[in-house]
Amino acid sequence: MTEIKKHPFTQIYSNIKKFKALPVMGVYLILITVFIILSPKVFTRPFIYMSFLQTIPPQLVLALGLTLIITAGEIDLSFSAVIAFSGFLFSFIYKNFGENDFAALMGIVAALGGGAFVGYINGLLVARLKVPSIMATLAAQFFWNGLTVLLCGGLSLNIKSIRGTFFHSLFVGRLFDLIPVQAFWAIGLTVFLWFILNRHRFGEALMFIGDNPEVARVMGVNIENTKIKLFTLQGLLAGFAALLLTLEMINFWSNQGSGYLLPVMAAVFIGGTSIAGGEGIMVGTFFGAFIIGSLEAGVVATGIGGYWVRLTTGLVMAGSIILNNVLKNEKISFKDFFRKSVFTKGLNKGK
Amino acid sequence: MALNTEYEFAVKIEKCCKYYGHIHALKEIDFEVGSNEVVGLIGDNGAGKSSLIKIITGVYPPTSGNFYIKGKKIDPRSFSVKQAQNMGIATVYQDRSLAEKQDLWRNFFIGRQITNAFGFINVKKEKAIAKEILLNTIGFRGVGITVDSKVSTLSGGERQGIAIGRAMYFDSDLIILDEPTVALSLKEIKKVINFVEKIKENNKASIFISHNIADVYSVSDRFVVLDRGEVVGNIPKSDISLKDLNTFLLDYAHRLKDEDK
Numbered sequence: 001m002t003e004i005k006k007h008p009f010t011q012i013y014s015n016i017k018k019f020k021a022l023p024v025m026g027v028y029l030i031l032i033t034v035f036i037i038l039s040p041k042v043f044t045r046p047f048i049y050m051s052f053l054q055t056i057p058p059q060l061v062l063a064l065g066l067t068l069i070i071t072a073g074e075i076d077l078s079f080s081a082v083i084a085f086s087g088f089l090f091s092f093i094y095k096n097f098g099e100n101d102f103a104a105l106m107g108i109v110a111a112l113g114g115g116a117f118v119g120y121i122n123g124l125l126v127a128r129l130k131v132p133s134i135m136a137t138l139a140a141q142f143f144w145n146g147l148t149v150l151l152c153g154g155l156s157l158n159i160k161s162i163r164g165t166f167f168h169s170l171f172v173g174r175l176f177d178l179i180p181v182q183a184f185w186a187i188g189l190t191v192f193l194w195f196i197l198n199r200h201r202f203g204e205a206l207m208f209i210g211d212n213p214e215v216a217r218v219m220g221v222n223i224e225n226t227k228i229k230l231f232t233l234q235g236l237l238a239g240f241a242a243l244l245l246t247l248e249m250i251n252f253w254s255n256q257g258s259g260y261l262l263p264v265m266a267a268v269f270i271g272g273t274s275i276a277g278g279e280g281i282m283v284g285t286f287f288g289a290f291i292i293g294s295l296e297a298g299v300v301a302t303g304i305g306g307y308w309v310r311l312t313t314g315l316v317m318a319g320s321i322i323l324n325n326v327l328k329n330e331k332i333s334f335k336d337f338f339r340k341s342v343f344t345k346g347l348n349k350g351k
Numbered sequence: 352m353a354l355n356t357e358y359e360f361a362v363k364i365e366k367c368c369k370y371y372g373h374i375h376a377l378k379e380i381d382f383e384v385g386s387n388e389v390v391g392l393i394g395d396n397g398a399g400k401s402s403l404i405k406i407i408t409g410v411y412p413p414t415s416g417n418f419y420i421k422g423k424k425i426d427p428r429s430f431s432v433k434q435a436q437n438m439g440i441a442t443v444y445q446d447r448s449l450a451e452k453q454d455l456w457r458n459f460f461i462g463r464q465i466t467n468a469f470g471f472i473n474v475k476k477e478k479a480i481a482k483e484i485l486l487n488t489i490g491f492r493g494v495g496i497t498v499d500s501k502v503s504t505l506s507g508g509e510r511q512g513i514a515i516g517r518a519m520y521f522d523s524d525l526i527i528l529d530e531p532t533v534a535l536s537l538k539e540i541k542k543v544i545n546f547v548e549k550i551k552e553n554n555k556a557s558i559f560i561s562h563n564i565a566d567v568y569s570v571s572d573r574f575v576v577l578d579r580g581e582v583v584g585n586i587p588k589s590d591i592s593l594k595d596l597n598t599f600l601l602d603y604a605h606r607l608k609d610e611d612k
Contacts, residue, residue: 018499195471199471199472199474200466200469200470200471200472201464201466201470201471201472202470204457204461204464204472205461207450207452207453207457208450208453208457208461211450211451211452211453212450212451215448215449215450215461216450216461218442218444218448219461219462220436220461220462220463221461221462278450278451278452278453279452
């Protein structure tokens with residue numbers, strides 16, 4: 001057996017390239033470094049990081065599910081409605097069944113079940129009726145949001161009495177009175193879903209469906225069932241994210257989650273997962289969510305002002321996506337960006 | 352022709368007819384593939400090639416006729432794609448065999464992963480078997496292809512090789528190659544032909560469908576020429592040279608034209 005010997009550096013380089021979350025980790029590191037330099041008072045103390053660990057988990061959980069969806073070549077726009085719907089189910093049941101641990105448990109089951117149900121309906125629409133997922137889930141987003149507003153009458157529900165109870169501490173308590181417990185849930189889910197995507201039959205089916213559904217079908221993958229399971233899982237995860245958010249805020253309000261759609265998508269794309277499908281990068285999404293979640297607080301803390309948040313987000317996102325694309329594709333380089341650009345075309349004509 | 356297998360024909364079809372509504376697609380076809388034979392299936396578009404293949408792979412049942420796989424009589428009403436696969440019939444398509452962005456080892460096992468009770472994949476075992484297929488069944492050595500290679504880095508011929516190797520490893524006794532050399536360069540075609548020869552070495556049967564007579568000639572043991580749902584030629588390779596085969600086909604085409612007039 002003869003194998004081509006590679007130069008050790010080529011070997012190291014190709015091994016590094018296999019770890020696809022590396023660019024986004026680099027971006028996050030640079031970002032934090034910049035923040036530390038610009039506002040050392042805030043970013044050298046643990047408080048800001050603890051507040052990240054408290055606010056980012058709901059978005060992270062949504063982004064993890066969305067990574068699976070995008071891997072399969074689909075999209076989900078309805079998860080932000082599930083944040084409201086499941087949050088309402090939980091708060092309503094908790095308030096109306098005695099505000100005790102049992103009511104909380106029923107509320108949790110209802111929130112997760114409600115989320116999974118929304119996802120299941122999405123799955124049926126996409127897999128059985130062949131409705132393109134962007135259309136099906138957009139309709140779902142309006143419908144479930146609208147239903148939530150109708151059910152709650154546009155009012156918010158205060159669930160203050162849940163603070164300090166068993167379920168509150170289980171999901172959003174503070175470990176050693178410092179570290180938000182939801183961070184552990186988020187990290188645990190990241191690891192679990194990494195294994196589901198990369199080491200489970202289900203995840204492999206998602207990659208093949210996103211890559212080439214015809215190949216998946218010919219090789220015996222049940223595409224319909226896989227897609228229904230996928231959307232149900234996403235609904236379940238959105239229900240869980242709703243629980244984390246509602247419990248953390250100890251309050252439900254009717255348009256909660258409505259601003260989540262685009263940041264969560266941005267987190268997935270910053271993480272290096274491509275809309276083209278066939279490949280999902282869980283660790284990338286993890287850091288993508290942290291980048292998105294840190295930007296606002298970071299930019300404000302540096303003192304350049306809140307008006308700069310969106311612009312900076314756009315820059316960081318574009319930078320990460322370009323970086324990922326160039327590193328992934330050997331055929332393009334930064335040089336091409338200028339050489340083939342329409343603006344410089346005239347200049348190169350003589351050559 | 353049978354060497355050390357317990358059946359003489361991988362597939363045997365007698366007096367098979369197929370109607371699609373009023374269209375008579377196959378007219379009393381007799382067709383068989385020996386257990387270790389490569390049959391070249393030749394015919395124009397609409398000659399009945401794909402109807403025949405679809406009957407063998409379980410997509411459509413034949414309207415009438417007797418149908419045997421590995422010596423067992425098949426009941427066409429209960430025959431399905433799944434059953435065809437279980438009986439060892441695999442089809443390698445030109446462009447739907449492998450998923451581009453996935454690792455080779457995943458492509459070998461998609462649809463039949465080695466998993467534990469919870470559905471988690473045994474990566475080590477899958478990679479070891481994939482390596483075994485790569486080195487021994489297909490014979491990729493020293494060409495820089497490993498089980499971790501992405502399909503997108505392989506050439507067209509290599510992809511066909513991977514798909515053929517996968518079919519051979521998973522105990523397919525009849526591998527149907529549907530236009531495996533379309534859109535490939537000469538060098539790549541040579542590779543595919545080598546892989547088809549491997550099918551014979553592994554004591555398995557194959558049906559090779561191609562418009563390219565030269566490709567069909569170089570790998571097949573026997574040629575079956577279809578036209579308008581009829582077998583118009585059933586010629587062993589030893590009886591005919593490539594030139595004569597070409598002449599036969601051209602003459603036949605001319606004769607048809609004259610008849611049409």
